[in-house]
Amino acid sequence: MAIIAVLATSLVILGFTALSSVAPFAKNGYWNAPGPAAANTNNNGSHGLSEILYAYSSGAGNNGSAFAGINANTPWYNLTIGLDMLVGRFLFIIPALAIAGSLASKKLVPITSGTLPTNGTLFVVLLVGTVIIVGALTYFPALSLGPIVEHFQMLNGKLF
Amino acid sequence: MSTVSVPPADRKPEIKEEGVALLSRGVRSRPLFDPEILRRAIKESFVKLNPRMVAKNPVMFVVEVGAALTTVFVVKDAIAGASGVFFGIQIAFWLWFTVVFANFAEAMAEARGKAQADTLRKTKTDTMARRLLPNDKFEMVPASRLRKGDVVYCEAGYLIPGDGEVIDGVASVDESVITGESAPVIRESGGDRSAVTGGTRVLSDHIKIRITSNPGETFLDRMIALVEGAVRQKTPNEIALNILIAGLTLIFLLAVATLPPYAKYSIAAVGSGIAPTVAVLVSLLVCLIPTTIGGLLSAIGIAGMDRVMQHNVLAMSGKAVEASGDVNTLLLDKTGTITLGNRQAVEFIPVNGVNESELADAAQLSSLADETPEGRSVVVLAKEKYSLRGREVAEHEAQFIPFSAYTRMSGVDLDGRRLRKGATDAIAQFVKDEGGTVPPLLTEISDRISRNGGTPLAVADGRRILGVIHLKDIVKGGMRERLASLRAMGIRSVMITGDNPLTAAAIAQEAGVDDFLAQATPNDKLEYIQKEQAQGRLVAMTGDGSNDAPALAQADVGVAMNTGTMVAKEAGNMVDLDSNPTKLIEIVAIGKQLLITRGSLTTFSIANDVAKYFAIIPAMFASIYPELNKLNIMGLHSPQSAVLAAVIFNAVIIIALVPLALRGVQYKPVSAGQMLTRNLLIYGLGGIIVPFPGIWLIDKILVATHLV
Numbered sequence: 001m002a003i004i005a006v007l008a009t010s011l012v013i014l015g016f017t018a019l020s021s022v023a024p025f026a027k028n029g030y031w032n033a034p035g036p037a038a039a040n041t042n043n044n045g046s047h048g049l050s051e052i053l054y055a056y057s058s059g060a061g062n063n064g065s066a067f068a069g070i071n072a073n074t075p076w077y078n079l080t081i082g083l084d085m086l087v088g089r090f091l092f093i094i095p096a097l098a099i100a101g102s103l104a105s106k107k108l109v110p111i112t113s114g115t116l117p118t119n120g121t122l123f124v125v126l127l128v129g130t131v132i133i134v135g136a137l138t139y140f141p142a143l144s145l146g147p148i149v150e151h152f153q154m155l156n157g158k159l160f
Numbered sequence: 161m162s163t164v165s166v167p168p169a170d171r172k173p174e175i176k177e178e179g180v181a182l183l184s185r186g187v188r189s190r191p192l193f194d195p196e197i198l199r200r201a202i203k204e205s206f207v208k209l210n211p212r213m214v215a216k217n218p219v220m221f222v223v224e225v226g227a228a229l230t231t232v233f234v235v236k237d238a239i240a241g242a243s244g245v246f247f248g249i250q251i252a253f254w255l256w257f258t259v260v261f262a263n264f265a266e267a268m269a270e271a272r273g274k275a276q277a278d279t280l281r282k283t284k285t286d287t288m289a290r291r292l293l294p295n296d297k298f299e300m301v302p303a304s305r306l307r308k309g310d311v312v313y314c315e316a317g318y319l320i321p322g323d324g325e326v327i328d329g330v331a332s333v334d335e336s337v338i339t340g341e342s343a344p345v346i347r348e349s350g351g352d353r354s355a356v357t358g359g360t361r362v363l364s365d366h367i368k369i370r371i372t373s374n375p376g377e378t379f380l381d382r383m384i385a386l387v388e389g390a391v392r393q394k395t396p397n398e399i400a401l402n403i404l405i406a407g408l409t410l411i412f413l414l415a416v417a418t419l420p421p422y423a424k425y426s427i428a429a430v431g432s433g434i435a436p437t438v439a440v441l442v443s444l445l446v447c448l449i450p451t452t453i454g455g456l457l458s459a460i461g462i463a464g465m466d467r468v469m470q471h472n473v474l475a476m477s478g479k480a481v482e483a484s485g486d487v488n489t490l491l492l493d494k495t496g497t498i499t500l501g502n503r504q505a506v507e508f509i510p511v512n513g514v515n516e517s518e519l520a521d522a523a524q525l526s527s528l529a530d531e532t533p534e535g536r537s538v539v540v541l542a543k544e545k546y547s548l549r550g551r552e553v554a555e556h557e558a559q560f561i562p563f564s565a566y567t568r569m570s571g572v573d574l575d576g577r578r579l580r581k582g583a584t585d586a587i588a589q590f591v592k593d594e595g596g597t598v599p600p601l602l603t604e605i606s607d608r609i610s611r612n613g614g615t616p617l618a619v620a621d622g623r624r625i626l627g628v629i630h631l632k633d634i635v636k637g638g639m640r641e642r643l644a645s646l647r648a649m650g651i652r653s654v655m656i657t658g659d660n661p662l663t664a665a666a667i668a669q670e671a672g673v674d675d676f677l678a679q680a681t682p683n684d685k686l687e688y689i690q691k692e693q694a695q696g697r698l699v700a701m702t703g704d705g706s707n708d709a710p711a712l713a714q715a716d717v718g719v720a721m722n723t724g725t726m727v728a729k730e731a732g733n734m735v736d737l738d739s740n741p742t743k744l745i746e747i748v749a750i751g752k753q754l755l756i757t758r759g760s761l762t763t764f765s766i767a768n769d770v771a772k773y774f775a776i777i778p779a780m781f782a783s784i785y786p787e788l789n790k791l792n793i794m795g796l797h798s799p800q801s802a803v804l805a806a807v808i809f810n811a812v813i814i815i816a817l818v819p820l821a822l823r824g825v826q827y828k829p830v831s832a833g834q835m836l837t838r839n840l841l842i843y844g845l846g847g848i849i850v851p852f853p854g855i856w857l858i859d860k861i862l863v864a865t866h867l868v
Binding site for chain 1 (some may be wrong): 429
């Protein structure tokens with residue numbers, strides 16, 4: 001269940017970003033008027049990739065906003081961001097509820113010295129550490145072609 | 161096959177000397193890198209490259225597919241005459257070797273297990289057995305032809321041909337071949353000590369044994385199969401961990417598979433740069449997925465079972481060992497378990513009209529030739545209390561009467577005196593036979609001693625009853641400390657006995673158990689276990705008698721003593737060859753160790769990925785965005801050297817961690833929180849930090865040797 005949840009979110013975010021960064025469409029066609037899906041972005045290069053990545057990340061996990069002026073109101077983007085929301089949110093919530101349900105039906109194990117305390121620094125560190133590491137490891141490649149390289153470019157004086 | 165009615169006394173059966181000597185020497189643990197095992201393992205590692213075998217391990221399967229894919233593309237490039245072929249060949253080479261190293265880890269664990277199994281097999285001798293025929297005659301058959309239900313006759317000096325139950329007679333047996341313990345044990349029909357194991361030797365008297373298992377199905381055979389890894393089922397824990405790392409593999413596959421589109425977009429946007437090649441993409445994937453734990457997982461499990469056997473415990477399944485890691489309560493029997501079972505003399509109680517020193521003198525004389533611990537303790541007590549030294553009896557006309565299970569007494573005929581000591585009723589009968597009378601005080605004293613949990617030994621001189629020796633049940637040495645260790649692990653100990661509450665309370669206090677249950681019937685034991693389990697606790701139980709069987713079966717972890725009955729051994733899920741009731745401590749430690757080792761290596765494996773990203777990402781995209789070179793914090797020489805160094809580190813770390821996987825992470829009985837903190841720091845933090853110098857070093861070596 002846990003794997004399904006993590007997999008679902010990463011799948012839609014990374015998958016759709018990948019699709020949108022290369023999907024070719026005819027200019028002035030039905031699906032995407034500006035042409036190829038990547039052309040909807042307001043800026044080029046790494047900032048552009050960040051725009052696409054953000055659109056899908058926000059659709060799956062945040063408030064569904066757009067960033068830096070990407071034109072997300074075309075049939076292609078509407079459809080894909082919609083699917084993104086469906087899969088990214090529901091295929092995350094439902095497995096989480098399933099885990100809760102399965103735990104609720106299990107019998108209580110008494111607390112002994114072998115129990116892991118869930119109310120101390122150790123647990124906090126463990127939780128935060130796991131979230132950061134698994135999250136970072138999944139999205140680092142995509143981020144390195146977007147926000148991270150843009151940061152380095154900014155330090156070199158190149159702005160968008 | 162010849163039919164004989166009495167076996168010839170001077171014929172000695174053949175013994176495989178090697179096997180017996182090996183086990184008596186106590187060679188149970190082999191050194192970590194035995195050359196012969198190494199050779200076997202290396203050969204196996206290449207044999208296991210077969211895709212069908214690798215497919216059982218999802219992570220390694222992905223690596224193998226990646227290696228094959230890379231090889232195909234490298235060959236294609238070589239034919240087309242493209243550049244960078246040498247780099248591609250090296251990448252492909254190291255990818256294949258990642259799989260080989262993982263196979264090596266598993267093969268090492270299996271080879272060590274097989275070596276143990278071979279040692280065990282050597283104890284299976286091809287003795288001749290005396291099979292009882294319906295007409296009360298015997299026929300000689302080889303032991304391998306015996307079947308379940310056959311009855312064999314075994315007498316002093318001969319080896320017992322197979323696992324069985326004593327149905328007639330009493331004998332003392334040398335079980336050192338199986339247990340390594342040279343002190344002989346009593347085996348008798350009826351009661352709790354009727355089970356015998358094939359390969360052990362009868363030392364005195366003779367017994368009839370009914371064979372209870374066919375050749376190939378004995379406990380030893382089952383353990384051999386388990387240790388050889390042939391009949392190994394994945395434990396629930398292993399399955400869960402497998403799902404986790406398979407899931408992580410999928411996630412990283414996703415992260416890497418979506419890279420080519422991003423790269424294509426970025427190249428189009430910037431106008432320059434080379435797309436990452438298949439070799440580099442596969443390298444990134446293989447470095448990211450948890451290959452370290454993927455390769456070592458099965459080795460950890462097999463090595464764990466191996467360690468269990470090194471502690472002289474036959475476990476029937478890996479699941480039992482893992483379950484012991486979570487045990488909350490341990491139920492212990494009193495007699496023979498918490499207490500020595502071999503009682504010690506503490507007091508001489510004379511009957512009316514007899515001097516205590518006279519009683520002590522007679523008791524000592526009759527015990528001088530006594531080899532049993534009880535007899536020795538009588539001699540020692542007489543010496544300590546009355547300064548009676550062991551005399552030289554050579555000058556007297558002394559004839560020692562040895563202890564026999566039939567007469568239940570022993571003694572000496574000395575200077576016309578007939579001194580005897582033994583069970584109260586046996587001595588009473590002896591005195592009556594000599595023409596004397598039995599004072600009623602004898603029964604009173606005996607009863608008093610029994611009620612206090614001791615054993616009375618009556619002493620007689622001819623027709624006179626002299627008195628009673630009080631043998632006390634002594635709590636086994638070190639019991640307090642071991643029970644305290646159990647408590648530190650979070651396990652509660654409960655003593656169960658059929659004794660009266662007063663004696664039980666005294667022994668419980670002395671031994672240091674957390675709780676006790678007195679005057680318990682076998683049904684009481686069962687109910688107690690069920691009550692604990694209803695509260696969500698996991699219960700372990702040690703027992704030896706047939707009456708313990710239902711409780712052993714009900715308990716989550718049932719450890720049967722080797723000295724116990726066959727029924728008990730079948731009911732439990734582990735057999736302790738040393739018949740040590742607190743052996744559970746070692747089993748629990750190994751059970752927990754298995755889980756801790758798996759967790760630690762998984763953490764290490766994932767933590768490694770951080771450094772590998774810093775090595776490969778700048779290498780991959782530097783041609784598109786040179787600014788990303790700022791991420792190259794290790795200062796790696798070139799994109800090729802960076803990728804190759806990461807792949808080599810990924811492969812080599814598997815081999816480097818094989819000893820840790822086989823030995824297991826060190827386990828100390830501290831609370832879960834403390835242990836987790838310690839291991840997180842070592843393997844989590846260590847996993848993040850260690851690859852940085854590792855990859856840097858390999859990079860320097862690659863550049864120095866001009867391999868890249």
